[in-house]
Amino acid sequence: MGCFxxxxxxxxxxxxxxxxxxDVSVYxxxxxxxxxxxxxQSLGDQLPKTLVERLTALRTRIVVMANQExxxxxxxxxxxxxxxxxxxxxxxxxxxxxxxxxxxTKDGSHLQFKVQFNWVNQEDEEEETAMSNVWYEILSVxxxxxxxxxxxxxxLLLPRGSSDGYHPKISEENxxxxxxxxxxxxxxxxxxxxxxxxxxxxxxxRSLPIDLAEGALRALCLQALGQGVDIxxxxxxxxxxxxxxxxRRLSCEMVKYWQQAQDNLMNxxxxxxxxxxxxxxxxxxxxxxxxxxxxxxxLILDEGNTxxxxxxxxxxxxxxxxxxxxxxxxxxxxxxxxxxxxTPPLFGTMKYLSEKIPKETSSKVRINRDLYSYxxxxxxxxxxxxxxxxxxxxxxxxxSVDASWSEASLRTKNxxxxx
Numbered sequence: 001m002g003c004f005x006x007x008x009x010x011x012x013x014x015x016x017x018x019x020x021x022x023d024v025s026v027y028x029x030x031x032x033x034x035x036x037x038x039x040x041q042s043l044g045d046q047l048p049k050t051l052v053e054r055l056t057a058l059r060t061r062i063v064v065m066a067n068q069e070x071x072x073x074x075x076x077x078x079x080x081x082x083x084x085x086x087x088x089x090x091x092x093x094x095x096x097x098x099x100x101x102x103x104x105t106k107d108g109s110h111l112q113f114k115v116q117f118n119w120v121n122q123e124d125e126e127e128e129t130a131m132s133n134v135w136y137e138i139l140s141v142x143x144x145x146x147x148x149x150x151x152x153x154x155x156l157l158l159p160r161g162s163s164d165g166y167h168p169k170i171s172e173e174n175x176x177x178x179x180x181x182x183x184x185x186x187x188x189x190x191x192x193x194x195x196x197x198x199x200x201x202x203x204x205x206r207s208l209p210i211d212l213a214e215g216a217l218r219a220l221c222l223q224a225l226g227q228g229v230d231i232x233x234x235x236x237x238x239x240x241x242x243x244x245x246x247x248r249r250l251s252c253e254m255v256k257y258w259q260q261a262q263d264n265l266m267n268x269x270x271x272x273x274x275x276x277x278x279x280x281x282x283x284x285x286x287x288x289x290x291x292x293x294x295x296x297x298x299l300i301l302d303e304g305n306t307x308x309x310x311x312x313x314x315x316x317x318x319x320x321x322x323x324x325x326x327x328x329x330x331x332x333x334x335x336x337x338x339x340x341x342x343t344p345p346l347f348g349t350m351k352y353l354s355e356k357i358p359k360e361t362s363s364k365v366r367i368n369r370d371l372y373s374y375x376x377x378x379x380x381x382x383x384x385x386x387x388x389x390x391x392x393x394x395x396x397x398x399x400s401v402d403a404s405w406s407e408a409s410l411r412t413k414n415x416x417x418x419x
Contacts, residue, residue, distance in 0.1 A: 017273060023344040024335075026154035026227055027281040028147050029220075030122030030274045032140060032211055033066045034059065042115045051103075051404055058097040065090045066144070087155075091148045094141050095399075101141070102398060103405035104134040123216065123275035124209035131207070135199040138398070139212055142192040146220065149185035153178045153227070159345050168345050175231050175348070182228035187394030189221035195398060210268055210275065219264040219282065225391050226257030226285060232391075233292065234348025244303075248296035249387050255293045256389055258286035273338040280337055284330035291323035292349060293384050295357050301382065302364060312382045317361040319381035324357050 017030075039055045069086055104111045117137040118130035129136075156178045159168030197205065197214055210216055233250040236242035262282050270279050298316030301309050335341045346354060 018339050020340045022342060023158050024154065024281075024341040025157035025344055026150050027223075027278065027334075028150045028154065029211070029278045031066065031069070031147055031151075032122055032144060033120040034063050034140065034144075035118040035120065035128065036060065036063055037115060037117060039115060043111065046111060046114065051100075054404065055100055058093070058100055062090070062093050062097060065093055087148050087152050091145060094145050094148075098138070098141055099399040099402040100404065101134065101137060102401045105138075106401050106405055119209075121209040121211050123211045123270055123278065125269075126209060129207075129209045131204075133200075133204070135196055136208070136212075139192055139196045139208075142188045142196065143212060143217070146185040146188040146192075146224075149181050149188070150220075150224065153181045153185070156181070157231075157344075157347075159347050168347075170347050172235070175235060179228045179231050182224040182231075183391070183394045184396070186221045186224040186228075186392075187396035189217050189224070190393040191396045191398065193217050193221070210270065213268055215264040215268050219261045219278075221393060222257050222261035222264065223282065223285075225389075225393065226254055226261060226289070228391050229254045229257060230285075230289075230349055234352075237349060237352050244296055244300050248293070248300055248385070251289065251292035251296050252384050252387050253389055253391070254289040255286070255384065256387075257391075258282060258289050262286050277334065277337045277339070277341075280330065280334040284327060284334050287323050287330050288327040288350060290384075291320050291327055291357060292353055294320035294323060294381060295353060295360070297382065297384055298364070299360070314361075314364050315381050317357070317364050320353075320357050321361040324354065 037056075037059060039052050039059075043052050043055075065086070069090055103109075104115070112134040113132050115134065115137075116130050116132045117134070117140070118128055119140050120128045156174040157170055159170050192212075193214060197217075200208070205214070229250055233247060233254065236247050236250060262279075265279055265282060268275075270276055294316045298313045298320060301316055302313035304310065304313070331343055335343060345351075
């Protein structure tokens with residue numbers, strides 16, 4: 001059960017790869033786009049006409065909206081004619097669809113294998129993947145809901161012109177909102193891994209596109225959490241009340257999120273442009289996080305009164321400086337890879353650290369060279385502290401099956417009783 005079919009590039013170019021995706025604060029590896037489905041062919045003699053028509057209408061709305069949004073979703077802040085967000089509208093359409101779709105899984109229904117669902121991939125070599133399994137559709141819907149949230153976070157975190165006419169800024173309101181959005185996106189992905197993937201056999205999982213592989217879903221979840229901590233760190237830097245210990249903890253946690261994201265992507269064959277760019281983004285952010293962690297670790301070590309602690313502090317600050325330089329190269333590699341992108345003006349954590357790290361490192365090295373022998377301060381970078389990860393995904397649960405399925409069940413029973 002769960003018939004699988006995957007077709008390569010034989011459909012006239014359904015996968016759209018833009019040459020550029022513009023400014024990127026939050027990387028979204030393209031949007032998987034659903035292709036039309038004829039529910040009436042598969043379910044016409046199984047369900048009441050009204051329910052089949054409702055499934056068709058809800059999904060057709062998503063197909064139309066996703067195809068309109070797909071090419072521009074990472075580039076612009078589009079509005080509907082009523083002034084609403086097209087990102088939000090598509091997200092609402094998916095939320096409306098999911099409870100009705102879940103009816104196909106009701107009580108282990110045989111209907112879950114009746115309909116073939118087809119989606120255009122982004123990170124997989126195969127252009128599109130089709131499966132006769134409703135859990136594939138549910139997994140695809142949750143993935144798209146998460147990517148829409150990440151796209152929304154990207155728009156919130158692009159610096160805008162400030163009222164003082166100087167540097168572009170991101171409001172505190174947008175930063176706080178983006179953290180909530182990251183946690184929501186992580187919640188969708190966490191639910192996909194814990195509550196949807198278990199419905200696939202090992203063989204069926206191997207048939208899933210790379211976009212929906214467990215490693216890819218986990219990496220995106222960790223990316224969302226890592227970027228959430230990045231915003232928290234930027235807010236801590238701006239706060240007079242936040243201690244060095246708090247900033248070090250946040251930066252060390254950020255390193256762990258990005259390292260785990262990178263580990264989850266390592267064994268995936270991310271061969272095409274979107275996938276390669278995804279890997280480059282995670283590498284860039286991992287190195288950037290290490291620069292922050294070594295910097296704050298170095299400042300705390302420098303507060304010690306021993307020659308050893310001062311030597312370790314300098315080693316940590318030198319490691320921070322090297323990571324900062326490496327992150328700039330990683331950023332350039334990410335932006336020049338296809339589809340090309342731009343890094344928006346620096347803000348928050350990296351704006352602060354790109355100015356502080358070189359100055360602090362140069363100053364501490366000079367001071368400690370005057371105090372101690374050269375050999376004593378050229379140690380390898382000290383090990384970063386290991387903190388438990390505090391930021392967790394929102395607890396998202398699949399919605400209850402729509403009430404129309406109970407009505408449909410009653411009508412079906414009544415019809416059979418009259419026969």
